[in-house]
Amino acid sequence: MLNKSTYLFFKLFGELFAINVKSIVETMEMIPLTPVPETPDFLKGVTIFRGDILAVIDLRLKFKLKEAPKDAAKYIIVTKYLSNDKLQNLGIIVDKIVDVKDLSELDINDFPEIGSRYNIEFINGIVKLDTEISIILNIDKILNSVEADVIKQSTEDFKTLTDNKLQNDDKE
Amino acid sequence: MFDQLKKLFIQEVSELLAKAEKDLLLLENDKTNIEVLQDISRTMHTIKGSAGIYNLKNTILISHNFENLFVKIMEGEISATNEIISLALDAKDILLRLIEADTESEIPSNEIETLMNAIDKIKENNNKSNKNNNYTNNLSSFYILFEPNKDIKERGIKIDTILSDFNEFEFKIVEKLTNQDRRLKNKHENFYEIIVASEYLIDELNAIFLFVPEEFSIKKICSFNIFESPDFNDFYINAVKIIPDLNQHFDLILNFSKAIENQHINIKEADKTTEKEELLIGADEIILNVKKEIKNLQYIKVPADKLDELLNQVSELIISNSQLSESTQTKNIEKIKFLSEKISKITNSIKENTLNLRLVPIKNTLPHLRRVIRDLSIKLNKEVTFIEDGVETQVDKTIIDSLYSPLLHVIRNAIDHGIEEPEIRKEKGKNPKGIIRFIAYHSNAKVIVQIQDDGKGIDPEMVRNVAIKKGFINKTDKLTRKEIYELLFLHGFTTTDSITDVSGRGVGMDAIKKVIQDLRGDIEIDSEVELGTSVTIKLPLTLSIIEALHVASNSMHFLIPVTNIEKCVKIKHSELNFYSGTRIIIDGELIPYINIKELFKIKGARKDEENLVIVNQGRQKVGLIFSDIFGEYQAVIKNMGSIFNELDFFIGASILGNGSIAYIIDSYKLLKRIKSKK
Numbered sequence: 080m081l082n083k084s085t086y087l088f089f090k091l092f093g094e095l096f097a098i099n100v101k102s103i104v105e106t107m108e109m110i111p112l113t114p115v116p117e118t119p120d121f122l123k124g125v126t127i128f129r130g131d132i133l134a135v136i137d138l139r140l141k142f143k144l145k146e147a148p149k150d151a152a153k154y155i156i157v158t159k160y161l162s163n164d165k166l167q168n169l170g171i172i173v174d175k176i177v178d179v180k181d182l183s184e185l186d187i188n189d190f191p192e193i194g195s196r197y198n199i200e201f202i203n204g205i206v207k208l209d210t211e212i213s214i215i216l217n218i219d220k221i222l223n224s225v226e227a228d229v230i231k232q233s234t235e236d237f238k239t240l241t242d243n244k245l246q247n248d249d250k251e
Numbered sequence: 252m253f254d255q256l257k258k259l260f261i262q263e264v265s266e267l268l269a270k271a272e273k274d275l276l277l278l279e280n281d282k283t284n285i286e287v288l289q290d291i292s293r294t295m296h297t298i299k300g301s302a303g304i305y306n307l308k309n310t311i312l313i314s315h316n317f318e319n320l321f322v323k324i325m326e327g328e329i330s331a332t333n334e335i336i337s338l339a340l341d342a343k344d345i346l347l348r349l350i351e352a353d354t355e356s357e358i359p360s361n362e363i364e365t366l367m368n369a370i371d372k373i374k375e376n377n378n379k380s381n382k383n384n385n386y387t388n389n390l391s392s393f394y395i396l397f398e399p400n401k402d403i404k405e406r407g408i409k410i411d412t413i414l415s416d417f418n419e420f421e422f423k424i425v426e427k428l429t430n431q432d433r434r435l436k437n438k439h440e441n442f443y444e445i446i447v448a449s450e451y452l453i454d455e456l457n458a459i460f461l462f463v464p465e466e467f468s469i470k471k472i473c474s475f476n477i478f479e480s481p482d483f484n485d486f487y488i489n490a491v492k493i494i495p496d497l498n499q500h501f502d503l504i505l506n507f508s509k510a511i512e513n514q515h516i517n518i519k520e521a522d523k524t525t526e527k528e529e530l531l532i533g534a535d536e537i538i539l540n541v542k543k544e545i546k547n548l549q550y551i552k553v554p555a556d557k558l559d560e561l562l563n564q565v566s567e568l569i570i571s572n573s574q575l576s577e578s579t580q581t582k583n584i585e586k587i588k589f590l591s592e593k594i595s596k597i598t599n600s601i602k603e604n605t606l607n608l609r610l611v612p613i614k615n616t617l618p619h620l621r622r623v624i625r626d627l628s629i630k631l632n633k634e635v636t637f638i639e640d641g642v643e644t645q646v647d648k649t650i651i652d653s654l655y656s657p658l659l660h661v662i663r664n665a666i667d668h669g670i671e672e673p674e675i676r677k678e679k680g681k682n683p684k685g686i687i688r689f690i691a692y693h694s695n696a697k698v699i700v701q702i703q704d705d706g707k708g709i710d711p712e713m714v715r716n717v718a719i720k721k722g723f724i725n726k727t728d729k730l731t732r733k734e735i736y737e738l739l740f741l742h743g744f745t746t747t748d749s750i751t752d753v754s755g756r757g758v759g760m761d762a763i764k765k766v767i768q769d770l771r772g773d774i775e776i777d778s779e780v781e782l783g784t785s786v787t788i789k790l791p792l793t794l795s796i797i798e799a800l801h802v803a804s805n806s807m808h809f810l811i812p813v814t815n816i817e818k819c820v821k822i823k824h825s826e827l828n829f830y831s832g833t834r835i836i837i838d839g840e841l842i843p844y845i846n847i848k849e850l851f852k853i854k855g856a857r858k859d860e861e862n863l864v865i866v867n868q869g870r871q872k873v874g875l876i877f878s879d880i881f882g883e884y885q886a887v888i889k890n891m892g893s894i895f896n897e898l899d900f901f902i903g904a905s906i907l908g909n910g911s912i913a914y915i916i917d918s919y920k921l922l923k924r925i926k927s928k929k
Contacts, residue, residue: 113912114807116851117898125891125904125912132889132904132912162893169894230897 083181088213089156090175092144095213097182097206102158102218104168106176109153119228123172128157135170136225142197147174160222169222182206187215200224257305264301264350267294268343273618275339276625282331291339292321298346303493308503309363310349312510315489316370317342319482329377338369340622367510374482390422392477392508393456394501395445397467401437408462414443416459422448422478424487444500446487448476470501473508480511551648553608561604568597602887606793609649613691613700614642616651616658623659624687627666634673634684635666644691646698647793650770654700654790657763657774661702661786662687669706669784679781681705697772698792703785709778711735736776740764768919770794771812795888799915801881801907802864804847805855808913809877810886810905815918817867819880823860827876835874837865844874845925866918873922886915900924 086097087106105128112124112135121140125132135155139146147153155170187204201224203215271294274287281287295318302310317339323329345366348358399410417423424446431440449456453469460467477483491503571594578586621637628635646654670676670685677683690701711732718724718738730738742761760776767774772790791797791814799810800819820837827835827844834841842865847853855878863874886905895901900921901914 115895115898115914116807116853118895122894127906127910127912132891134892134894165893167892167894169892226894229894 083183085179085181086215087156087179088177089154089173090177091138091142091173092147095177095208095211096173097213097215098156098158098218099215100179102160104157104159106154106156109155109172122225122229126170128168128170131168133157133168133170135172137172139172139174141171141221141225142201158218158222160219162223162226167222169225180208190214260301260305261350264298265347267298268347269618270294272340272343272622275336275343276621278331279333279336279625285325288321288325288331292318292325295321299489300493302350306494306496306499307349307355308499308506309355309358309360310346312503312506313342313346313349313363313366315486316367316482319485320370320373323374323377329373335373338366338373342366342370364510371510390448390450390476391452391474392422392446392448392472393453394470394472394504395443395447395456395467396497397443397445397460397463398433399439399442399463399466401434401439403439403463403466410439410441410443413459413463414445417445417447420447420449422476424484426487426492444497446472446477446504448478472501472504473512475508475512477504477508477511480507483507551609551611557604557608561601561608564597564601564604568594568601571597606795607645609647609793609795610645611648611651612642613644613646613651613698614639616655617642617689619655620658620662620689623662624666627663628670631666632672633666633670635670636684636686638686638688640689641691642689644693644698646691646790647795649794650698650790653766653770654788657766657788658700658702660763661788665702665704665706665784665786669704669708671707693792698790700788700790701785702788703783705783708780708782708784709736709739709776710780711778714738733775733777736778739776740774771797771814797886797888797902797905797915799884799886799905800864801884801913802862802877803879803881804851804877805853807851807853808907808911809847810884810913810915811864811866811875811918812902812915813883815866817865817872820863820865821860822863822876824857827861835863837863837874840872842872842874844876846876848876848878871922873918875916875918886913888915 085100087100087103088095088097090096110126112126114124115122115134121136121138123135123137123140125134127133137146151174153172153174154176155172156176157168157170159166159168161167186206188206190199190202190205192199197214201217201221203217206213206215271291274291274294278284278287278291295314299311299314299318302314320329320335320339324331324335329335345358345362349355352358397413399408403410414425417425424444426444427441428444429441433440433442447456453471456469480486486507487504491500494500494503571590575587575590575594578590617639624635624637627633665687666685670687671679671681673683676685686703686705688701688703690699690703692699714735715724715730715738718735718741719726723738723741724730740760740763764774767788767790770790771794772788774789775787776784777787778784797810798813800813800816802809802811818837822835833843835844836842844863846861848855848857858878862877862880864877864880865872865874884905884907888903889905891898891901891904900917902917904912904914907913
């Protein structure tokens with residue numbers, strides 16, 4: 080028999096996306112976040128999740144889309160991924176959570192590389208539903224790229240900061 | 252599943268080995284102590300048994316032989332010598348490596364052979380002096396596996412008759428084994444493992460099985476009588492028989508025979524190799540071995556009553572909690588107040604107890620230290636007495652684990668550079684035996700660990716001269732005693748340069764200091780020439796809670812560990828405008844400062860009056876500007892996750908009383924980072 084997996088469907092900027100539920104821990108309504116200095120814009124901040132610190136990213140910003148209006152209803156999907164063999168959680172902000180469906184491997188088609196506004200690396204495929212199509216995201220790739228972005232950003236920020244602020248130290 | 256079991260097994264055996272090591276060191280001073288001898292042989296026996304489950308042949312072989320050896324010592328057949336104890340300590344090291352390796356073959360077999368040869372030599376010497384061996388050399392040893400088919404009786408062949416042929420052999424083992432599963436393969440459930448030593452050739456032995464040619468196999472083990480070794484019977488019963496996989500039996504026995512063979516041929520050669528190898532193991536390697544051992548201790552033993560207490564408190568919490576939700580429905584404010592107070596009390600004591608679970612007595616480090624001291628003092632030809640004080644002092648497990656390597660290096664320095672050779676000590680009028688003292692105690696929510704020696708001490712003038720020569724300080728600099736000894740921790744200022752001519756070994760004191768600082772601790776040296784040196788390490792009680800100052804820059808909250816804070820000053824904006832806005836004069840001192848609001852680009856209005864927190868890293872002071880100071884806070888440190896690994900200027904984050912998040916600043920890393928990016 081064909082392998083079936085369960086997917087969570089959500090809306091982002093009017094488009095339908097899906098993530099395999101095996102990398103999802105929990106979904107919840109948007110909550111206030113504490114910003115973290117020296118991190119990229121799409122990293123919206125941290126919150127407390129099950130007694131631990133959870134970093135939350137805005138998927139719209141990560142995909143370089145327009146940020147949602149402040150008062151728009153938003154949701155956080157808490158995902159898990161492996162980083163250096165350790166399980167880490169990361170929250171992603173989406174516009175709306177739509178549905179949960181089983182898909183077989185046959186339902187998923189390759190994503191056309193041409194004319195996409197998304198980074199092809201983050202996409203596993205595309206699936207046709209009754210009235211819509213949905214993009215299946217490669218959540219592991221996205222999460223690992225987030226980690227790399229944060230590292231890059233914090234390094235650069237310090238460079239500019241020290242260039243402006245503390246060059247006087249050298250003169251002495 | 253298997254990994255988990257294997258981990259437990261490694262844990263168990265390393266504990267046993269640590270115990271054996273302790274016993275062996277005890278035995279060194281009291282060579283006829285029967286209790287200790289019993290303990291050692293029992294430990295070896297347990298290891299042998301455990302190893303049997305995992306089919307670790309070499310582990311079985313070594314532990315079996317040492318068990319035997321110590322039983323013999325106990326029975327007075329052999330007397331314990333330093334040579335035996337050293338050998339047993341080597342065996343312990345090899346055993347540890349064997350069980351920790353993924354497969355036993357990772358450990359070179361020649362090391363094991365050397366060890367086995369040495370032990371056989373001891374037994375051999377003993378045998379020679381005590382009694383005559385009654386073996387003949389023209390015998391050969393054979394391994395026979397007799398596996399009759401299910402229908403053997405129907406064919407009119409009696410198993411007993413065949414086996415009775417072996418009665419005439421003087422040296423034999425005929426072992427009947429049973430396995431019901433064999434019936435499925437058309438075999439009789441009983442089968443026989445036979446080991447004989449005889450003058451016959453294989454062909455002649457074949458004749459015994461004339462009527463069952465398909466149902467047996469003979470292999471030659473060796474060309475001498477394997478039973479000459481008085482241990483062979485034991486070895487077979489305890490080590491070979493318990494392994495379920497028959498295919499390995501022959502290999503095990505073959506190894507055993509080879510060990511005996513080598514003992515005849517290579518006694519002298521083996522002697523040489525051991526000597527040479529011993530010389531090769533330098534002091535650093537001893538430390539390396541011990542460090543490797545330590546890595547794997549990742550379990551904590553918790554007394555059951557500690558857990559029971561915790562469980563009681565948790566059940567109390569659950570009861571109070573359900574009472575509370577009941578009270579909120581009836582809106583009984585008084586009751587709610589009472590219950591919330593009760594819950595906060597319980598939560599507090601749960602916190603204390605949970606942290607306590609991680610505390611272990613510092614004496615857990617000592618067996619390794621004792622061993623290093625013993626091995627090093629022998630190697631360096633010095634005599635050392637080790638005195639321990641306050642060994643029950645409780646320290647967080649993580650801290651203990653990271654404390655090994657600094658302690659080892661401090662002790663090595665003490666033996667290598669501090670304690671003089673016995674002759675020199677005599678000339679100086681000192682006791683030829685040097686003293687290394689290990690002291691641990693709690694003071695002011697800190698753990699203090701001191702290593703003192705009564706060696707030649709460090710001359711501050713000499714340190715000063717080296718520092719001037721190396722350009723660390725100017726000739727005109729006036730330094731206090733304390734500051735001079737501080738210099739020893741500077742990078743590139745190795746003890747090698749300043750204290751002795753022994754060169755090219757070990758880690759400098761700067762590395763030690765770094766380890767201690769990473770544990771949020773501090774290290775100091777004090778010394779008196781000719782009286783000795785004392786190294787003091789101060790450490791926090793636990794790594795998961797930190798005493799911190801709660802500050803904020805507009806909406807962003809931070810915590811600064813109080814240990815780093817020198818003072819807090821209120822300051823007006825107009826005072827910050829000198830020196831291009833990078834320096835400020837406080838108490839006559841020019842101090843660089845950073846405004847956290849600008850550094851982290853925090854939004855919000857600028858206040859007229861801000862707070863300057865002066866943090867102190869060694870001799871360097873830096874001011875950090877915040878908008879608000881709230882007061883001291885006991886912060887539970889939360890890891891921020893791998894995504895923030897690069898933000899190493901935050902030790903972690905903590906959840907404040909109102910549920911919001913504050914970042915804990917590592918001021919040292921913050922400064923280092925800003926500087927390195929220039």
